[in-house]
Amino acid sequence: MAKSTNKLNDIQLRNWVAQRKPVARSDGDGLTFTLSSSGTATWVLRYRLGTRHNGQAVRRELTIGNYPDISLRDARTLAAKHRAAIDAGDDPVIAKQIEKTRFRLDWTIRELVQDYQDKVLVEPHYAATTIEYRKADYEQVVLPHLGSRPASTVTAIDIVEMLVAANRTWTISKRILTSTSMVFDHACGQILIPANPCTGIRLSAIMGPRPQVRQRVMLQEDELRILLPDIDIIGIENALAFRILLATCVRGIELARAKKEHLFLDRRVWWIPDESVKTRKGFLVPIAPTVASWFQMLINLSGESIYLLPARQERRRRNQQGDTHVGATTLWAAFRRAFDRQDIPIRQFTPHDTRSTAKGHLRNMGVSREISEIALNHTLKGMEAIYDVREEIPERRQALAMWAEFLVACETGAPSPQASAPTISNIIQLKKTAGTRV
Incomplete structure (x- = not known):
């Protein structure tokens, strides 16, 4: 690369800027001063890099910066550094593009x-x-x-x-x-x-290794007969919510978010929408007559709220900016306090234990595995999941009616009701064999 001749001086640069006329003047060795019609003065380094397969050099232009932000002396210094890099085989244009890309993509x-x-x-x-x-x-x-x-x-x-x-x-x-x-x-x-x-x-x-997963608790009949008669000790609303949670086999968050508009007590059904469900797929819960009366009591206690279980603390309503439902742990906090006071003389249990309790008793009543799984809104697999797309499932309604009757007997001290039939489901498990098309 030829030696720089330093053709420009500061007086020339200031005059050209004052005249505001487009200009492009070389300082030598590829360093060029350019002035646009809008008055923007820029330093540009023009150079050639290597040769293509046809023997012609690749022409490049690198914008060094604006004048007077970058003085004539500084422009010459920067140009000299870039020329050294070019002589070493680097391409300053590509390096600058990479730097810009990295800056743009380097998110915190x-x-x-x-x-x-x-x-x-x-x-x-x-x-x-x-x-x-x-x-x-x-x-x-x-x-x-x-x-x-x-x-x-x-x-x-x-x-x-x-x-x-x-x-x-x-x-x-x-x-x-x-x-x-x-x-x-x-x-x-x-x-x-x-x-x-x-x-x-x-x-x-x-x-270290993952701790052993806690064994789920199935509350036995004698424990339910101790717990349910005095369940109001955790508060009327909490007690009604617990009865409903146990009888319907739903998850705690599904009940906490329940809206009154999704309850159709005349038809004895409760619709749980997609957004409240773990599987993101809404489902219909059949309601036994006694359970419907529990729902009605909560509706009467809920006032003007759109929720079955409205928030009870002003702070929660303020944080949620208005009407909202109780927190997901409200019911279980009430139970923890009761257990701490030793007001409940049975084994301690957790939210999911209501579902394992229901599952165990339904199976003991002769309810099939498939219907007991449907009662808990567990996703079935295989052919059953593909072809059984009913919303209203009579076998589920019958199973939950039996379960509600059993819970009422435990609460009132009545004898346990006789289970209807040993098997409620008529679904047959089909096994997929090689070559079978669904």
Whole structure:
């Protein structure tokens, strides 16, 4: 490359800028001063790089910056550095493009989490409860530890350090790891990073083997006969909610979110919409007459709220900006307080234990496995899931009516009712064989 001749001087540059006429003048060695008709003065380095297969050099133009932000002397210094890089075989134009791309894509974890929440972590793709605990993981753990970090700089070591510092239980740590991995999967999809840094992290290596899963409790008949007669000790609304939860076999959150508009007591049915269901698929719950009376009592107690179980604390209503339902743990908090006071002289149980209790007693009553699974709104598999698409299932109504009658007997001290038939379902399990087409 030829030696620079330094053709320009500061007086010329100031005069050209004052005249505001388009100009393009070389300082030598490819460094050019340009002035547009709008008055923008720019330094450009023109150079040739290598040769193509036809023997012709590739012509390039690199914008160094604007004048007078970059003085004549500084422009010459920068041009000299770029020429040295060119002589070494580098291409400053490509390097600048790569730098711009990296800057544009180098999101912080906070920006990445926000983008993920806006685009992916939304209903109905995810249940409201899932969205709630994922956001809690981000706000309480991920962002405090990694929020300001560029996503491209986070490594597996950073993720492990975050999990250790969070000091959560094994199960919650596993959930936090999953929440974090989902965000970095999103980053991979955005082509912000080449690989997910959570891949390969094993929680067992950090915290040891997963603790044994707690055995579900099935409350026996004698325990139900002790619990139910005095159930009002946890409060009238809580007691009615517990009776309904036990009798309908639904999940606690499905009852907590119940709206009165979805109750059709004249038809003895309760519709649980998609957004309230873990499987994201709404379903119809048949209601026995006694259970319908419990629903009616709650409706009478709910006032003007659209919810069957409206929030009881002003703080919760204020946080939710108006009418809302009770929290998901309200009922179980009432039970914990009662157990702490030793007011309930039976084994302690958890929310899911109402479902295992119902499942066990339904099977003991002779209800088939399939119908007992449907009663709990568990997804069936195979042919049954494909072809049995009924909303109103008579066998389910019969099973829940038997179960409600049994619960009333436990509460009132009456003898246990006789189960109807040993098998309620007429569904036959079909096995798929090789070559079978569905």
